Amino acid sequence: MIDFILLILVSAFFLVVPGFLTVTLLLARRLSFLEVAVASVPVSFVITTTILLVMPYAGLTLTALNVSIIFGFLTLTLLTLCWRKRVTFAADLFYGMSRFYRILFFVLFLAMIIAKTFYFINTIFPTATDLGHHMYWSQWIIQEGRIPLYEKTIVDPLDPEQAATSPAAFVGVERIPDFIIGEHLIFSAVSLLSGVSVVSSMPSLLLYLVQIVTILLVFVSLFRFFKRESWGPHAALWSIFLLGVLWSFSGAQAKFVSGGVVGNIFGNMLILSSIYFFFIALTEQSKRAFFFGLWSNVVLVYTHHLSTFIFAYVLLAFILSLLIFVPARMHLLRRALALFWAPYTLLFFIGLGLFFFFVHIPSYINPEAISSSVGTPTKSTRTGLPLAQLMEMAANARYLLAIAGMLALMSVAKKVRTSAQGQNTFIAIVLCISWFAVITLMVLYPQYLQVNILSTRVATYIAYPAVFLSSIALALLLLRARTLPRYLYIGLGMVLFFFVAVEGIPNNIASLRDAPAAEEAVQTFHTARYIGAHLPQDQWALKDHNYITADTWMKIFMPRDYSNPLSRAFFARYESQPRRENCTREMITNPHTELAKVCFDNLSIGPIAVDTKEDGVSFSDQAKFTKVYENNEVSVFWRKTK
Amino acid sequence: MKITRFQYFGVKLSDMRKEVLTDKVIVCLITIFVIASFAVLFAVERVQSSPLAGKDWWSVSFVSPLEPTSEILIENYTTDHTTFRYEIQSEGGARIRKEGSVNVEKGSSEVLSDELLLDLGATVIFYPADNTNDLKTLWR
Numbered sequence: 013m014i015d016f017i018l019l020i021l022v023s024a025f026f027l028v029v030p031g032f033l034t035v036t037l038l039l040a041r042r043l044s045f046l047e048v049a050v051a052s053v054p055v056s057f058v059i060t061t062t063i064l065l066v067m068p069y070a071g072l073t074l075t076a077l078n079v080s081i082i083f084g085f086l087t088l089t090l091l092t093l094c095w096r097k098r099v100t101f102a103a104d105l106f107y108g109m110s111r112f113y114r115i116l117f118f119v120l121f122l123a124m125i126i127a128k129t130f131y132f133i134n135t136i137f138p139t140a141t142d143l144g145h146h147m148y149w150s151q152w153i154i155q156e157g158r159i160p161l162y163e164k165t166i167v168d169p170l171d172p173e174q175a176a177t178s179p180a181a182f183v184g185v186e187r188i189p190d191f192i193i194g195e196h197l198i199f200s201a202v203s204l205l206s207g208v209s210v211v212s213s214m215p216s217l218l219l220y221l222v223q224i225v226t227i228l229l230v231f232v233s234l235f236r237f238f239k240r241e242s243w244g245p246h247a248a249l250w251s252i253f254l255l256g257v258l259w260s261f262s263g264a265q266a267k268f269v270s271g272g273v274v275g276n277i278f279g280n281m282l283i284l285s286s287i288y289f290f291f292i293a294l295t296e297q298s299k300r301a302f303f304f305g306l307w308s309n310v311v312l313v314y315t316h317h318l319s320t321f322i323f324a325y326v327l328l329a330f331i332l333s334l335l336i337f338v339p340a341r342m343h344l345l346r347r348a349l350a351l352f353w354a355p356y357t358l359l360f361f362i363g364l365g366l367f368f369f370f371v372h373i374p375s376y377i378n379p380e381a382i383s384s385s386v387g388t389p390t391k392s393t394r395t396g397l398p399l400a401q402l403m404e405m406a407a408n409a410r411y412l413l414a415i416a417g418m419l420a421l422m423s424v425a426k427k428v429r430t431s432a433q434g435q436n437t438f439i440a441i442v443l444c445i446s447w448f449a450v451i452t453l454m455v456l457y458p459q460y461l462q463v464n465i466l467s468t469r470v471a472t473y474i475a476y477p478a479v480f481l482s483s484i485a486l487a488l489l490l491l492r493a494r495t496l497p498r499y500l501y502i503g504l505g506m507v508l509f510f511f512v513a514v515e516g517i518p519n520n521i522a523s524l525r526d527a528p529a530a531e532e533a534v535q536t537f538h539t540a541r542y543i544g545a546h547l548p549q550d551q552w553a554l555k556d557h558n559y560i561t562a563d564t565w566m567k568i569f570m571p572r573d574y575s576n577p578l579s580r581a582f583f584a585r586y587e588s589q590p591r592r593e594n595c596t597r598e599m600i601t602n603p604h605t606e607l608a609k610v611c612f613d614n615l616s617i618g619p620i621a622v623d624t625k626e627d628g629v630s631f632s633d634q635a636k637f638t639k640v641y642e643n644n645e646v647s648v649f650w651r652k653t654k
Numbered sequence: 655m656k657i658t659r660f661q662y663f664g665v666k667l668s669d670m671r672k673e674v675l676t677d678k679v680i681v682c683l684i685t686i687f688v689i690a691s692f693a694v695l696f697a698v699e700r701v702q703s704s705p706l707a708g709k710d711w712w713s714v715s716f717v718s719p720l721e722p723t724s725e726i727l728i729e730n731y732t733t734d735h736t737t738f739r740y741e742i743q744s745e746g747g748a749r750i751r752k753e754g755s756v757n758v759e760k761g762s763s764e765v766l767s768d769e770l771l772l773d774l775g776a777t778v779i780f781y782p783a784d785n786t787n788d789l790k791t792l793w794r
Contacts, residue, residue, distance in 0.1 A: 020692065045677035114673075129691045132695050530702035639791060642714055643790075
């Protein structure tokens with residue numbers, strides 16, 4: 013109980029309070045209380061990540077004490093400033109909305125929470141492979157108190173041409189560009205102060221919070237984008253239904269949380285908060301909102317490469333579309349450029365430039381990585397998806413409705429394009445359509461946009477713009493149908509409801525997981541703790557990835573090197589990558605061969621953890637191995653070196 | 655402002671003043687829902703991660719795997735066993751040198767200590783007293 017209270021308080025300390033106070037202080041006049049509350053999480057993430065990233069370079073080790081002092085001081089300062097300023101918020105977001113609307117919002121929100129909770133009950137236990145990899149780095153930061161260099165020791169065959177029969181050896185270290193610092197700092201900070209281990213529900217709960225806030229960001233964005241239109245609030249309500257209630261688990265939703273797709277989850281939140289703040293900045297000429305948008309963007313760069321890449325295309329498409337379609341384009345351009353002219357924005361750019369070029373550059377920003385992502389796609393997995401597959405990934409009903417929404421918005425755009433009152437709506441329309449169109453193009457025809465990235469990964473980003481447009485389609489359709497007789501109107505509503513529910517509800521059911529493999533995972537962690545407690549510095553551990561549940565989490569219990577314990581990978585990997593070392597397979601599958609013996613010596617293997625039933629019998633030679641540990645699933649053998 | 659039947663989401667200004675579900679109330683309710691959901695999931699994970707709750711497994715391990723040791727740790731997270739029998743065998747299991755049993759309460763551990771375990775090649779077989787099929791083996 014105390015653990016839970018501490019976790020909630022510390023999570024709020026890092027992920028709610030700094031952002032809430034900062035946004036209150038700087039934007040309360042423009043934003044409603046609900047908007048401030050929703051924006052507080054992305055802004056807190058941005059502030060927390062920035063401070064934690066800068067601290068080690070300023071000579072402050074990331075210890076519980078240092079972090080408490082810095083964030084305590086920040087909180088007190090912001091509180092004092094808010095108190096002195098006597099802030100008042102803009103009118104309620106729901107101002108003018110009926111009790112029925114508010115209750116409907118609650119019903120949908122509650123349905124979303126219940127659905128997601130139900131899903132997570134079977135997946136909250138930490139077993140996901142990717143999350144295990146990420147939590148290794150969060151644990152590393154906790155133990156070392158500094159920013160990690162993302163690198164690992166590599167094992168290569170001595171003769172790559174004959175890799176299948178060649179011994180292997182450690183040949184040095186290599187950088188891991190797939191990990192980015194912003195994905196790990198928040199977990200380290202919460203664990204440091206709350207004392208709750210990273211091997212717990214904590215990482216998934218934080219990701220779950222981020223996901224809820226992302227859905228609420230869609231809601232408040234739609235509300236704000238189209239607040240002058242009578243259908244705007246209706247569209248906002250539909251978005252919760254289409255994103256949080258239906259298709260609640262698939263795509264970039266709950267499955268990404270339980271699967272530990274950390275970068276995408278943070279990335280989606282930061283993309284939406286950037287869009288939200290940039291929209292306010294552009295339509296209300298708010299330099300402060302622009303600053304928040306920029307800051308979100310910079311932290312996005314330090315958090316997730318693919319999201320940054322996608323957002324760059326979205327932003328470019330939006331700017332180009334504005335310049336093409338907005339009648340008063342020069343006026344708008346001048347207003348946009350004027351947003352840069354604020355002392356804090358200029359200072360921010362100077363600080364960012366110094367930090368970026370002289371202190372810490374994200375690991376993925378190097379000529380090799382950039383040239384491999386931008387250009388004409390070559391591999392078959394990067395040359396685009398058929399439309400049917402994209403629709404399947406976005407959900408067919410949502411995609412079709414999104415196209416309907418796009419067409420409907422075009423007709424709205426014609427009306428509002430030249431009216432002064434309709435400028436904000438027009439900008440929002442351009443934003444929604446260009447966002448949806450550019451991601452569709454990136455997935456269907458990547459060669460035209462020089463996108464050389466896995467098309468299926470890009471396609472996961474279609475969900476949010478598709479929800480924007482499909483919600484608008486539903487709202488507009490119902491609004492246009494208001495002149496129909498009541499029974500026809502209700503009938504149409506029912507048809508639309510079933511049109512999305514018929515696909516969305518089965519999708520939810522199909523995405524539900526079986527009961528968790530907690531019993532097996534608990535034994536894996538028990539094994540890892542045992543090895544970690546006894547592993548000498550001059551030995552490496554070896555384990556199997558094929559049969560041991562949650563094996564990637566084992567490295568957290570022996571945090572010496574990202575590659576420790578060495579791992580027998582999925583069998584297919586050795587076949588599909590002919591130059592890959594085969595020692596890790598040979599040492600477990602055939603531990604008595606001459607090749608395995610050389611591998612054991614070259615790689616200084618001590619303990620070997622295997623599934624007892626699958627591989628235990630391979631190590632039955634008592635002259636070569638001692639058997640030091642056994643539980644119901646896993647056995648540990650220790651190689652005899654004398 | 656007259657409210658038509660299709661503008662049921664709109665509301666009169668005078669009614670707004672009486673509105674209970676203000677932004678602040680909404681944010682409070684959202685927070686409560688989210689914390690309640692977190693509490694459920696936190697509790698579920700705690701139960702799932704407990705070595706004991708709803709699980710049925712046990713383990714044996716050398717207290718010191720790298721040094722000659724006469725001690726073996728038995729940890730019991732089973733649902734129905736508290737007595738574990740053991741046999742210390744000579745190398746290769748040719749003969750049984752010693753038999754015995756150890757009582758380990760559910761959720762706890764016991765150390766079996768015997769000088770015979772120091773012998774190189776000594777093999778120890780453990781099994782619950784009431785289930786001879788559930789064998790676990792260690793050897794030096």
